Amino acid sequence: MSDTTIQLEVFRYRPDNGGPTFQSYEVPYHDDWVVLDALNYVKNYIDGSLSFRWSCRMGVCGSCGMQVNGEPALTCAAFVRDHMPGPIRVEPLVNFPVERDLVVDINGFMEKLDHVKPYLVRDDEADDLSAEYLQTPTQLDRYKQFSMCINCMLCYAACPVIGRVDEFIGPAALALAQRYNLDSRDQGKNMRQDVIFQNEGIWECTFVGECSEVCPKHVDPAGAIQQAKLEGAVDYYKRLLTPWARRS
Amino acid sequence: MNRPLDRRLGWTWWTRNGSYFRIFLREATSAFILAEVVLFMLLLHKAGQDAETYLAYRDFLWHPLMVVFHLVALAFALWHTISFFLIAPNALPGQVAGRRIPAAFIIGQQFAGLAAVTLLLFLWVAWVGAT
Numbered sequence: 373m374s375d376t377t378i379q380l381e382v383f384r385y386r387p388d389n390g391g392p393t394f395q396s397y398e399v400p401y402h403d404d405w406v407v408l409d410a411l412n413y414v415k416n417y418i419d420g421s422l423s424f425r426w427s428c429r430m431g432v433c434g435s436c437g438m439q440v441n442g443e444p445a446l447t448c449a450a451f452v453r454d455h456m457p458g459p460i461r462v463e464p465l466v467n468f469p470v471e472r473d474l475v476v477d478i479n480g481f482m483e484k485l486d487h488v489k490p491y492l493v494r495d496d497e498a499d500d501l502s503a504e505y506l507q508t509p510t511q512l513d514r515y516k517q518f519s520m521c522i523n524c525m526l527c528y529a530a531c532p533v534i535g536r537v538d539e540f541i542g543p544a545a546l547a548l549a550q551r552y553n554l555d556s557r558d559q560g561k562n563m564r565q566d567v568i569f570q571n572e573g574i575w576e577c578t579f580v581g582e583c584s585e586v587c588p589k590h591v592d593p594a595g596a597i598q599q600a601k602l603e604g605a606v607d608y609y610k611r612l613l614t615p616w617a618r619r620s
Numbered sequence: 621m622n623r624p625l626d627r628r629l630g631w632t633w634w635t636r637n638g639s640y641f642r643i644f645l646r647e648a649t650s651a652f653i654l655a656e657v658v659l660f661m662l663l664l665h666k667a668g669q670d671a672e673t674y675l676a677y678r679d680f681l682w683h684p685l686m687v688v689f690h691l692v693a694l695a696f697a698l699w700h701t702i703s704f705f706l707i708a709p710n711a712l713p714g715q716v717a718g719r720r721i722p723a724a725f726i727i728g729q730q731f732a733g734l735a736a737v738t739l740l741l742f743l744w745v746a747w748v749g750a751t
Contacts, residue, residue, distance in 0.1 A: 387623040442637065469624030477624050510718045532640060535629030580643045581707065598711030 376401040379459035408447040424474035434524030439463035444529035465529035488549035493560025505557040518551035527583035539572040543583035543593035649696035
């Protein structure tokens with residue numbers, strides 16, 4: 373057992389028990405511990421009433437996103453040693469309604485995600501379910517970066533526009549829309565346009581860029597949104613200047 | 621009863637950290653550029669009036685406080701320009717004709733373009749002044 377300890381200041385909110393508070397816990401310090409390990413120590417040995425989400429513990433599932441000392445981070449990838457000597461303040465992701473302690477309500481995000489149809493859409497899907505759609509490495513390279521999203525929602529916590537405009541579709545969903553629009557196997561671009569190009573779609577983004585800064589998978593959602601803006605503008609002028617041209 | 625707690629950033633978001641504050645200032649540069657455009661439009665308007673009105677306005681623009689304002693506006697304009705150039709590669713498609721364009725190339729092209737246009741403007745002004 374380590375002799376050194378570190379203090380965690382954990383956001384507590386129980387909807388039936390008054391307003392939010394911070395509760396301090398003294399946990400052992402281990403060089404290889406991440407903040408999630410410290411939270412699990414609290415849960416297992418100090419205070420079993422603490423609620424938080426986690427699953428894979430290896431930066432894949434995107435469940436354990438929280439504010440660590442004010443910055444959105446995956447707690448399974450945020451090393452305690454990087455915050456020594458502490459204290460470490462752990463809060464739920466901002467811009468989301470808090471259900472309890474560190475657990476946020478992600479229903480709004482899931483609905484937005486659903487709106488952009490983040491899956492391959494095929495016109496001929498019903499014809500042959502076993503069909504293969506081959507892709508060259510160059511075609512894969514067009515969207516691969518945007519396909520690395522794990523839906524951890526850190527970008528939503530970092531985005532000040534989300535904090536001001538509830539209806540904004542947001543970085544991850546728009547990046548995923550762009551990811552599928554760039555996929556040579558997809559035929560659903562027209563079905564996503566209404567959502568992407570509405571006022572609350574890409575045009576609401578002011579390119580603050582913090583979404584890309586906090587993304588643990590380097591997806592660069594800000595870049596994806598700006599690229600969609602550029603494509604949208606070029607497409608608009610093409611339609612304006614060549615109204616007779618047929619487009620898919 | 622289930623009462624989710626609202627923890628949105630709100631309108632003071634730009635005070636939350638240094639990064640947000642820099643973004644806020646970057647957007648605020650547009651106010652200085654707008655002010656300089658208005659001053660320039662007024663200059664054109666005064667130029668169409670009598671010489672006394674024009675010279676009085678020109679003296680106003682050369683007032684030490686206005687010179688400080690022009691320098692601050694120039695600094696903000698340069699900052700906005702440079703920050704825009706640096707983030708431009710993120711806003712452009714990753715591939716052109718199947719090939720990735722290096723970010724340094726995109727950034728370099730913009731600075732080269734700015735330098736070329738600036739040089740042409742200086743040469744034009746020098747040429748007009750000489751004739």
